[in-house]
Amino acid sequence: MKVVKPTKDALIISSVAAGILFSGPALVMASEEATQKDFTKAIEDTQVVRYGHTGYFVSNIQANLADLTLYQGAVDGVYGKLTEKSVKQFQRLHHLKVDGIVGKETLTKLTSIKKPVEEFQYGDIREEVKSFQTKLHALNYYYGQIDGVFGPLTLQAVKEYQQKNNLEETGKLNSPTQIHLLSNRNKKGITLTTKKVKTAHNTELQSSVTSIAKSLLGTKYEWGGNTPSGFDCSGFIKYVFAETNILLPRTVNEIWNYTVHTQKVGIGDLVFFETYKPGPSHVGIYLGNGQFIHTSSSKGVTITSLSNPYWKERYLGAKKVPKA
Structure with missing residues (x-):
């Protein structure tokens, strides 16, 4: 195993998995020879993969995140800041502990998903839309019924949220919007207050x-x-x-x-x-x-x-x- 930057917590992995997955840069170059079976098996052997680690295992994590449109960097086997950020986005999106560390729970979820984050748009009637309506309501953007119907009120709320938070204003619940919503920790939205201000009246x-x-x-x-x-x-x-x-x-x-x-x-x-x-x-x-x-x-x-x-x-x- 190769680590770019020494960390206090070492990567704990079985000798078999380490031999397969973490032989240094050479395995990054020869990643095509490694199998998905090796990667899946490593779930049971690995306890933690984090910032600073390198190897085929990291490359596979990056590739999976890229497939889910959550990672836009190079699949280079280097667990840097961009990879860590993408892991955190994935964890938020799937209600996992957001620590930027790929442990067993995060890795299991990551390898079980075979398609990109589903996008919702005007006209959709889906159970999954309810959770986003609930979040938009909590942030004071949506005031309609929590019914899973992507109608005019939901469309307006999504557009306003995207506009205010510097997201591409598509009106769709796409991956970036979903991630931003789920990572937004405000419970009642941003409330602007004024204290002892002069009023604009002349x-x-x-x-x-x-x-x-x-x-x-x-x-x-x-x-x-x-x-x-x-x-x-x-x-x-x-x-x-x-x-x-x-x-x-x-x-x-x-x-x-x-x-x-x-x-x-x-x-x-x-x-x-x-x-x-x-x-x-x-x-x-x-x-x-x-x-x-x-x-x-x-x-x-x-x-x-x-x-x-x-x-x-x-x-x-x-x-x-x-x-x-």
Whole structure:
């Protein structure tokens, strides 16, 4: 056995397995001669393979991880940082102890999987989707039923999660998204708070916010939209304030957590409503004279009165935006 960097814990392996699998670089080059049977048998002989080890055994681990799209490095038989990171991703994905060490449990699971991580997309109805809906719900991205149906609400939640966490925005529960979700340790998502902040209220800013918002009147509603080609309610708010160089979170719940309570609503304040779920789920910008501008699913960007029976019944209150 060859170790790149000495470690306190030596690799414990039977003399037979060591002779087969860890004869140094020569076996890495001649890995094709070794059999899967040797690799499988080594499960019973091996106690731990970790960072710093080299040999055919490491090459086989790398190859298996590459088959599962979890490893993009060279299959060189060197257990480096990239291999360790990939092992941790595999362990998270399969609910194993996340230590980056290939022990018997991790190796058994790794060799039992014959296909890449399954990808889920819009329209799928699968039991496995429930676990991801549950995780997205815990992180304040998903508010629908935990039913395994990859419908519009799940699609929006996945896209928002990918966007916020710098993942490729595919709208699919692909391997990178699944791994990121399962490794996310937040229990209630990221809650932005403010303490003793100045609020972004002055005549010039109020005018800018309301003017920009009104210039977008008639823009169509689009689920997950955040550009003038189409908005959902929070995408509209985020866009308008971004145009005044004020960055807001993406979802209604996050905007609610970020902004500051006010007893008296003023022009440019945000007004929140409880619609399809408990808590804040819709938001608009107050224009004065009892009116607010928002994105309606039926009308797109529109102006509505707070005295409208539907909105009056669901009104939660007004909040001010912290000054950047």
